[in-house]
Amino acid sequence: MRRLHPLPLLFAALLAALGATPAAAHKPSDSYLRVLVGPAARAGDAVAAPSDTPVRLRWDVSLKDLDFLVGLDADGDSALTWGELKAKRSEIAAATLSRLGLEADGVPLTLRLDDLLVTDHSDGAYAVLAVGTDAEAEPATLAVRYRLLFDADPTHRGLVFVDAGEGPSAPAVLGPDADATRLDLAAGGGRSAASFLGFVREGVYHIWIGLDHVLFLITLMLPAVLLRSGGRWTPAPAFAPAAGGILALVTSFTVAHSVTLWLATTGWVEPPSRLVESVIAASIIVSAVHNLAPRLPLTGVGIAFAFGLLHGFGFASVLRDLGLGGTGLGVALLGFNVGVELGQLAIVAAFFPVAWLLRATAFYRVVALRVGSALVALLAAAWLAERALGLEIVGF
Incomplete structure (x- = not known):
């Protein structure tokens, strides 16, 4: 009996792992928590x-x-209304505030839901919870512990800002492995270094869970490990040029999406989500078909750059709703891009x-x-139909 070579099996498993996405019943999401102190409060x-x-x-x-x-x-009609939101006000207060802790100078504060409104973010409608506290004086430090959805959705993130009257600070990014932060109000909530590292982590995480980007x-x-010759793919002869070509692909993609990420996040260009x-789904189809029948008048680096411009708008949804400016926005953009x-x-x-x-097999x-x-082209075609026509085909 002929023995199977382990490398093809390893490679197949690697492709499956790289293409895997968290199998959660709940779509990855963020919430935005602004701690308003003093004049801002x-x-x-x-x-x-x-x-x-x-x-x-x-x-x-x-x-x-x-x-x-x-x-x-x-009513189960998949359309959420203001009436349905108001009817669940007490349940919303219980479910959210029980998962949030706030301490002022080491003393736990009591939280209450004062009002409930609705606003729009780039990924849909959000409830705005106006939360009051029993704080009696402006604190020097605040500690926030955030646990919303972590028990059901480990991909959820909480972005925590502090605003003492001079605009929001750079946010702390909280997740299941880092669900608390301490805000030094004397330093304006100064967390630039921690926020930078938080956005580096978010950049890494976002590319890994973004199945379409992966x-x-x-x-x-x-x-990239092959050469096109006489209408056929042949193995690349030298390691260094092939490795350099892949690094050039990745760098070209990064440079391109950084440009459009900045344009979209700063509001210069805001195409519909x-x-x-x-x-983005169409770009994956084109790239996959190009592997089967190379027809585009571009090299791999050119394709990476051209379509990377499109993918940057997709990345922007992570940062667009932060409402940051100045240093805070710079920290977020740089950290996210590095990640x-x-x-x-x-x-x-x-x-x-x-x-x-x-490569030679x-x-x-x-x-x-x-x-x-x-297979990638077929999956991307299903995504295109879902995203353009609002259909439910693959569900991820």
């Missing part, structure tokens, strides 16, 4: 009337998340050595390149 805004409260909160939570927590859709990157890398996600690049390099480090070893040229690209 006492000033009136769209959420609360002017008062003498020294500490209050504005908490934007997705209606999808609240529906997941308390079941807002009473498959686009893998599709670009599949032919549905259009962006649809075009995305590190996440991509980790994928390259896992993919390239195995691809190099298998029929398994690589037929199964990995041709069959793999065809």
Whole structure:
């Protein structure tokens, strides 16, 4: 009996792992928690009337998340209404405030839901929770412990800002492995270094859970260990040029999406989310088909750059709703970009050595390149139909 070579099996498992996405019943999401202190707390805004409260909160939570927590859709028609939201006010208060802790100078504060409104973010409608506290004076430090949805959705993140009257600080990014933060109000909530590292982690995490971005990157890398000659793919003869080519692909993709990420996050260009996600799916189809029948008048680096501009608009949804400016926005953009690049390099480090070893095999040229690209094209076509037409085909 002929023994199977372990490398093709290893490579197939690697592709499955790189293309895997968290199998959760709940879509990854963020919420935005603004801790308003002193002048910011006492000033009136769209959420609360002017008062003498020294500490209050504005908490934007997705209606999808609240529906997941308390079941807002009473009539089951998949359309959430203001009436359904108001009817669940007490359940919303119990479900959210029980998962949030706030201490002022080491003393726990009592939280209460003062008002409930609705606003729009780039990914849909959010409830705005106006949360009051029993703080009696402006504290020097605040400690926040955040546990919303972590028990059901480990991909959820809480972005915590502090605003003492001079605009929001750079946010702390809280997740299951880091669910608490301490805000030094004397330093303006100064967390630039911690926020930078938080956004580095978010950039890595976002590229890893973004199945469409990962498959686009893998599709670009599949032919990087081959040469096109006489209408056929042949193994690349030298390691260094192939490795340099893959690094050039990744860097080109990063540079391109950094440009559009900045343009979208700063508000210069704001294409509709549905259009962006649809075009990203189309870019994956084009890249996969190009592997099967190279026709585009671009090299791999050119394809990575051209389509990377589109993917940058997709990344922007992570940062667009933060409402940051100045230093805070700079910290977020730089940290997120560094994280995305590190996440991509980790994928390259896992993919390239195995691809190099298998490049001369029929398994690589037929199964990995041709069959793999065809399957990616089919999946991306299903995504395109879902995103452009609002259909439910693959569900992820």
